[in-house]
Amino acid sequence: MAIRAEAPGADRTETVSVGSAQARPRRLSRALRQEVRLAYVLLTPTLLVILFLVAYPFWSAVYLSLQNKMVGAPGRFIGLANYLELFRDEVFLRTAWNSVVYTVVAVALKFVLGLTMALILDQERRYNNFFRTLLFVPWAVPIVIVSLNWRWIFDDLSGFLNNFLITFHLSSNIISWLSDPALAMGCVIAVVVWAGTPLYSMTFLAGLQAIPKELYEAAEIDGASVIQQFFYVTVPRLRTIFLTTVMLSTIWTATNLQFVLILTRGGPASRTEIFPHLAYMTALGARRLGMGAAVSLVFFPVLVVLIVILTRRMLRPTDE
Amino acid sequence: MRSITGTRRLLKWVGNALLVMMLVWTLVPFYWMVVTSLKKDKEIYGFEATLVPRQPTLANYTRLFATTPFVKYVRNSTIIALGTTVFSLVFGCLGAYALARLRFPGRGLIARGLVVTYLVPPSLLFIPLFAVMSTLALIDTHQGLILAYLSFSVPFATWLLMGYFRSVPVELEEAALVDGCTRFGSLVRVILPMSLPALAVVAFFAFTQSWNEFLYANVFVNSVEVRTITTGLTLFVVEDVFFWGPMMGASFLSTLPPLILYLIFQRWVVKGLTLGGVKG
Numbered sequence: 202m203a204i205r206a207e208a209p210g211a212d213r214t215e216t217v218s219v220g221s222a223q224a225r226p227r228r229l230s231r232a233l234r235q236e237v238r239l240a241y242v243l244l245t246p247t248l249l250v251i252l253f254l255v256a257y258p259f260w261s262a263v264y265l266s267l268q269n270k271m272v273g274a275p276g277r278f279i280g281l282a283n284y285l286e287l288f289r290d291e292v293f294l295r296t297a298w299n300s301v302v303y304t305v306v307a308v309a310l311k312f313v314l315g316l317t318m319a320l321i322l323d324q325e326r327r328y329n330n331f332f333r334t335l336l337f338v339p340w341a342v343p344i345v346i347v348s349l350n351w352r353w354i355f356d357d358l359s360g361f362l363n364n365f366l367i368t369f370h371l372s373s374n375i376i377s378w379l380s381d382p383a384l385a386m387g388c389v390i391a392v393v394v395w396a397g398t399p400l401y402s403m404t405f406l407a408g409l410q411a412i413p414k415e416l417y418e419a420a421e422i423d424g425a426s427v428i429q430q431f432f433y434v435t436v437p438r439l440r441t442i443f444l445t446t447v448m449l450s451t452i453w454t455a456t457n458l459q460f461v462l463i464l465t466r467g468g469p470a471s472r473t474e475i476f477p478h479l480a481y482m483t484a485l486g487a488r489r490l491g492m493g494a495a496v497s498l499v500f501f502p503v504l505v506v507l508i509v510i511l512t513r514r515m516l517r518p519t520d521e
Numbered sequence: 522m523r524s525i526t527g528t529r530r531l532l533k534w535v536g537n538a539l540l541v542m543m544l545v546w547t548l549v550p551f552y553w554m555v556v557t558s559l560k561k562d563k564e565i566y567g568f569e570a571t572l573v574p575r576q577p578t579l580a581n582y583t584r585l586f587a588t589t590p591f592v593k594y595v596r597n598s599t600i601i602a603l604g605t606t607v608f609s610l611v612f613g614c615l616g617a618y619a620l621a622r623l624r625f626p627g628r629g630l631i632a633r634g635l636v637v638t639y640l641v642p643p644s645l646l647f648i649p650l651f652a653v654m655s656t657l658a659l660i661d662t663h664q665g666l667i668l669a670y671l672s673f674s675v676p677f678a679t680w681l682l683m684g685y686f687r688s689v690p691v692e693l694e695e696a697a698l699v700d701g702c703t704r705f706g707s708l709v710r711v712i713l714p715m716s717l718p719a720l721a722v723v724a725f726f727a728f729t730q731s732w733n734e735f736l737y738a739n740v741f742v743n744s745v746e747v748r749t750i751t752t753g754l755t756l757f758v759v760e761d762v763f764f765w766g767p768m769m770g771a772s773f774l775s776t777l778p779p780l781i782l783y784l785i786f787q788r789w790v791v792k793g794l795t796l797g798g799v800k801g
Binding site: 233236237240241243244246247248251253254255256257258259262265314317318320321322324326334335337338339340341342343344345346347349350351352353354356358359361364365367368395403404406407426427449452453456457458459463476477480481484485490493494497498501504507511512516 | 528529532533536539540543544546547548549551553554557565567568569570608611613615616618619620623625631632633634635636637638642643644646647648649651653668669671672675676680704735740751752754763765768775776780782783784787790791
């Protein structure tokens with residue numbers, strides 16, 4: 202359902218036209234030339250966007266990362282010096298570990314919660330559409346606002362969480378959620394999960410609803426338990442959607458710096474520092490553009506793998 | 522058989538219980554935002570978690586409109602989001618038509634390029650794009666930010682529309698071409714009217730993604746005259762002091778446009794999402 206729906210069977214026109222092209226070569230070749238010209242005219246704006254706003258900046262990032270460029274000053278080519286400096290830096294190594302924990306835990310939690318939510322919403326119930334709408338609300342809230350709102354909830358002195366715990370005598374002292382080294386990462390991840398779960402539930406729910414009910418009926422007649430039905434009917438049917446969603450979400454989760462920027466700024470003592478935020482601080486805080494580019498590129502190889510697999514999936518005419 | 526119905530009933534109750542928990546987890550933070558904006562400072566900075574404001578007030582909202590550039594931020598966000606939407610629709614339609622209907626060398630390569638482009642994250646591009654924007658003197662301009670947003674909205678628009686255009690029956694278009702319609706004419710008169718749902722999805726995503734965007738807006742804009750709402754909000758923090766009342770009010774108001782659009786387009790949103798149309 203996911204990718205399949207919109208990537209229809211490739212070019213039905215092709216066979217017809219190629220056949221007639223052989224019959225009347227001269228006239229058609231002119232028509233074909235015109236078609237090629239028209240195609241490139243129509244694609245010009247899109248190609249300009251791809252080339253000048255993505256391809257060129259990307260290569261210039263690679264080139265920048267090999268320079269000691271500062272904001273407002275010309276850079277000098279220094280080879281891999283930026284990268285070598287990074288791998289000797291303790292903050293960088295901590296950041297690498299944090300980024301892995303942050304991404305893996307957040308994606309795993311979003312997956313589990315999202316699937317649970319989807320399964321619940323797939324049950325028969327009155328007002329289900331209404332509940333679904335409510336549960337998907339976080340998806341529509343801008344991430345900056347999500348983060349600011351949670352920063353307020355986590356506030357030491359008057360935040361909802363501390364006030365709530367103290368009012369109900371669940372805790373006797375104030376907890377510094379975002380500045381306690383042991384708690385900060387967990388809190389940031391909680392916010393990421395709050396904002397990101399609806400994406401998973403939406404796609405999973407769409408997948409669940411596309412499974413023919415007869416499959417479950419047949420499994421039930423064969424004596425499959427509810428759990429068996431889940432693992433032998435539901436999971437195989439959703440495998441493609443699982444993979445695509447997880448890979449897409451991994452890219453966006455790993456590269457989103459807004460949560461950290463607003464909640465903790467990487468603190469306390471780099472406990473919540475992750476790559477995109479470190480790149481941001483290096484490039485714009487410390488004004489070291491070259492080094493910032495190096496930081497943002499260091500984790501790119503991992504992304505490349507995901508991007509290549511996803512590209513193939515998203516262009517595939519039919520899945521399975 | 523009996524054990525299955527038993528399990529079903531159990532599952533139903535477990536489901537209901539989990540549903541309640543998830544509703545609480547999802548809605549309490551949002552509710553807290555709204556309720557904070559309706560409280561007086563004394564209550565906001567108190568030590569009690571009051572779920573209903575003792576003396577509800579709109580003071581934070583009047584403060585927002587009277588003493589902050591909130592209205593200006595909203596205006597800028599609207600200009601930039603609408604600009605991005607229009608350009609992505611136009612560019613997307615033209616490019617998608619070529620990719621869906623015309624045969625030319627490099628078609629497969631361009632289609633692949635679109636997806637790759639869409640997947641390259643902004644956190645990788647903002648540093649070099651900053652240099653590009655500076656060179657072109659586009660820092661602190663609406664045009665600059667619209668241009669930056671086209672980098673993610675055009676590839677998505679083109680790719681989504683390409684899939685949709687392909688599903689429009691070729692015969693309809695051939696009939697139009699035989700009747701003397703030009704290629705462009707058949708795009709406008711045959712394909713577009715049949716693709717309205719896809720156009721709506723594209724417009725929805727282009728608008729909300731630009732409205733919600735933060736990183737580029739933060740890096741490419743400094744002046745109040747161009748600043749958008751997402752980056753403007755963070756300026757309500759003055760020297761580490763948060764003015765939570767007005768800030769939550771502003772947060773609530775600026776969540777409304779994407780939220781309302783989501784409520785209207787709900788049914789189509791899922792389709793766009795399953796295609797990877799969101800960065801979440």
